[in-house]
Amino acid sequence: MNVYPAPLNRLIKNLSRLPGIGEKTAERLAMHLLRAPQAEGMELASSIGELKQKIRFCSRCFALSDAELCGICRDPSRDPGVLCVVESPADMVAVEKSGAYTGLYHVLHGLLSPMDGIDPEDLRIQELLVRVEKGGIREVILATGTSLEGEATASYLSENLSKYPVNITRIAAGVPMGGDLKYVDQVTLKKAMEARHAV
Amino acid sequence: MNVYPAPLNRLIKNLSRLPGIGEKTAERLAMHLLRAPQAEGMELASSIGELKQKIRFCSRCFALSDAELCGICRDPSRDPGVLCVVESPADMVAVEKSGAYTGLYHVLHGLLSPMDGIDPEDLRIQELLVRVEKGGIREVILATGTSLEGEATASYLSENLSKYPVNITRIAAGVPMGGDLKYVDQVTLKKAMEARHAV
Numbered sequence: 001m002n003v004y005p006a007p008l009n010r011l012i013k014n015l016s017r018l019p020g021i022g023e024k025t026a027e028r029l030a031m032h033l034l035r036a037p038q039a040e041g042m043e044l045a046s047s048i049g050e051l052k053q054k055i056r057f058c059s060r061c062f063a064l065s066d067a068e069l070c071g072i073c074r075d076p077s078r079d080p081g082v083l084c085v086v087e088s089p090a091d092m093v094a095v096e097k098s099g100a101y102t103g104l105y106h107v108l109h110g111l112l113s114p115m116d117g118i119d120p121e122d123l124r125i126q127e128l129l130v131r132v133e134k135g136g137i138r139e140v141i142l143a144t145g146t147s148l149e150g151e152a153t154a155s156y157l158s159e160n161l162s163k164y165p166v167n168i169t170r171i172a173a174g175v176p177m178g179g180d181l182k183y184v185d186q187v188t189l190k191k192a193m194e195a196r197h198a199v
Numbered sequence: 200m201n202v203y204p205a206p207l208n209r210l211i212k213n214l215s216r217l218p219g220i221g222e223k224t225a226e227r228l229a230m231h232l233l234r235a236p237q238a239e240g241m242e243l244a245s246s247i248g249e250l251k252q253k254i255r256f257c258s259r260c261f262a263l264s265d266a267e268l269c270g271i272c273r274d275p276s277r278d279p280g281v282l283c284v285v286e287s288p289a290d291m292v293a294v295e296k297s298g299a300y301t302g303l304y305h306v307l308h309g310l311l312s313p314m315d316g317i318d319p320e321d322l323r324i325q326e327l328l329v330r331v332e333k334g335g336i337r338e339v340i341l342a343t344g345t346s347l348e349g350e351a352t353a354s355y356l357s358e359n360l361s362k363y364p365v366n367i368t369r370i371a372a373g374v375p376m377g378g379d380l381k382y383v384d385q386v387t388l389k390k391a392m393e394a395r396h397a398v
Binding site for chain 1: 213218220224227229230231232237241244246249266269288291292295296
């Protein structure tokens with residue numbers, strides 16, 4: 001369909017490559033950018049262009065960073081004695097947004113999945129063991145997800161960390177807040193019953 | 200929330216300015232661009248950057264174009280004796296995609312709306328009259344929408360074009376194809392009844 005002039009077609013094609021953006025949405029976004037002030041488009045283009053050049057992984061925790069160490073590793077108010085181990089930068093952001101955590105992180109960049117050929121050496125596990133071995137860490141919170149791979153990764157880490165003098169904890173599984181019991185799946189409900197506590 | 204490094208925050212902020220893109224979607228898109236190959240991001244950035252520089256209005260029909268005349272005005276296989284008058288470039292695209300039209304267009308870039316202060320001189324109406332006055336046009340199809348403003352614009356144009364020797368037609372209003380009568384609004388159904396034809 002050659003209804004649009006070439007530069008517009010090119011932009012629509014590029015936008016529709018983004019996840020969750022279909023051709024209709026790409027058309028709408030392109031039309032918006034066409035009507036928007038020149039500066040808005042330029043600012044968007046330059047922020048996309050600079051992204052890959054400016055973002056790297058924190059050399060200590062492997063979070064996304066714009067410097068050698070990420071903002072959290074650099075922050076003197078964070079407790080360096082606690083490590084929260086997560087699958088991805090997005091999971092780290094989720095924990096940060098909860099506001100419930102003031103320690104440091106360790107981003108694995110994946111979960112163990114032998115079926116998909118993802119072994120311990122494909123993740124940042126060795127780097128985690130080195131961090132713990134160096135000492136100064138009281139607690140390692142295993143905050144991988146509660147999927148099969150998340151659980152498997154947590155138990156692998158738990159096993160490999162057991163030789164160090166640290167407390168190893170796992171985030172709690174249970175009924176999500178605001179959750180209606182009749183819509184909660186059986187496995188979650190079983191976990192929630194098992195982990196019941198006195199009030 | 201300063202969870203992301205600055206360049207990522209900047210991109211998320213810019214993406215969430217786009218229509219229909221909330222903060223969550225902007226985060227997801229930014230994360231995708233971060234993981235995607237460098238070339239994909241660069242290609243997207245450059246297509247956004249070039250858009251405004253390369254797109255202008257066709258000097259004859261005011262459609263979007265990358266040259267003095269748009270692709271349709273340049274196409275010798277299109278019938279120059281028929282003009283389809285539409286509100287916007289997006290409407291023109293919709294008519295083109297229907298595949299039902301082989302003539303030329305005239306894009307008004309708006310609809311008359313005295314309430315919002317949009318008068319005939321704010322639209323490309325004068326240019327339409329000049330095109331018709333020049334001659335060589337047999338039919339002008341008024342293909343503005345069936346909203347109040349669309350109808351008002353169509354009757355204004357019809358009145359002003361009546362002095363020229365051209366057939367003035369209006370796109371048909373009626374029940375949309377695939378439409379279930381019980382879900383069609385009363386005004387549409389009334390129009391459809393009035394415009395009934397022998398089979």
